[in-house]
Amino acid sequence: MSALFWYDWAGFIGVVLVLLAFLLLQAHKLHGNGLTYQLMNVLGALGVALSLLFGSFNASAFALEVAWMAIGIFGIVGSARRRRAERVTGPEL
Numbered sequence: 390m391s392a393l394f395w396y397d398w399a400g401f402i403g404v405v406l407v408l409l410a411f412l413l414l415q416a417h418k419l420h421g422n423g424l425t426y427q428l429m430n431v432l433g434a435l436g437v438a439l440s441l442l443f444g445s446f447n448a449s450a451f452a453l454e455v456a457w458m459a460i461g462i463f464g465i466v467g468s469a470r471r472r473r474a475e476r477v478t479g480p481e482l
Contacts, residue, residue: 396439396442397440400444406433428465430461441454
């Protein structure tokens with residue numbers, strides 16, 4: 390049995406974060422546009438991307454993880470902008 394390196398652990402933790410985020414979303418414990426959900430996805434994708442960069446590289450899986458991070462960051466930025474606008478103008482109806 391071979392030893393697991395830090396990037397293997399980063400990948401496993403990343404997979405757990407992404408799957409847990411999806412499970413909690415399906416169980417109605419998280420909202421799809423909530424910060425916790427988005428951060429779990431971004432950090433999870435980062436962990437998997439690190440495992441691909443430093444471990445066994447797979448271009449298509451790496452592209453998926455980069456896209457997953459980009460979409461999560463887009464969601465975080467969009468939510469922050471909406472919250473900032475609501476503080477100034479009040480919530481949209």
